[in-house]
Amino acid sequence: MMSTLKQISAAAIATVLLVLQAHAQDAADGQRLFQQRCGACHQVDSTRNGVGPHLQGVIGRTAGGVESFRYSPAMQGSGINWDAAQLDIFLTNPAGLVRGTRMTQRFAKADERKAIIEFLATR
Numbered sequence: 001m002m003s004t005l006k007q008i009s010a011a012a013i014a015t016v017l018l019v020l021q022a023h024a025q026d027a028a029d030g031q032r033l034f035q036q037r038c039g040a041c042h043q044v045d046s047t048r049n050g051v052g053p054h055l056q057g058v059i060g061r062t063a064g065g066v067e068s069f070r071y072s073p074a075m076q077g078s079g080i081n082w083d084a085a086q087l088d089i090f091l092t093n094p095a096g097l098v099r100g101t102r103m104t105q106r107f108a109k110a111d112e113r114k115a116i117i118e119f120l121a122t123r
């Protein structure tokens with residue numbers, strides 16, 4: 001009886017460790033993907049703006065919220081509060097969510113969007 005319980009809890013711990021590893025892996029992938037897909041226009045480890053506004057702390061931020069960046073009127077007036085779900089919709093097709101936005105790149109791969117968004121949540 002006792003050994004069965006021990007086996008079960010060992011298995012549970014192993015599962016938790018696997019899940020944690022998977023998350024760490026996602027975040028590492030997300031960082032690499034962010035640099036590749038977004039890094040030309042967006043900084044996330046500094047508050048410097050480039051072609052696009054910096055994305056530090058973007059999750060929870062109001063769209064158009066970086067005062068030092070000159071947004072399109074569309075983004076400024078969108079009234080969006082960025083969370084993971086809205087970011088996913090935006091990245092899939094920016095103009096579909098914010099008609100008239102100056103960000104035009106679409107990111108079709110759901111797993112890449114997910115990894116990038118998980119990475120952004122850590123910054």
Ligand code: HEC
Nearest residue numbers: 037038041051052053063064065071072075101102103105
């Ligand atoms: C070619 C340049 C370019 C690339 C690449 C790019 N963006 Fe953008 N992004 C912009 C511009 C320009 C804006 C401002 C849009 C506006 O004002 O309408 C913007 C705006 C945003 C916003 C809104 C920010 C805010 O403060 O409201 C988010 C979020 C965003 N981008 C995320 C991303 C992510 C994540 C990637 C990569 C998957 C990415 N962008 C790739 C140029 C780019």
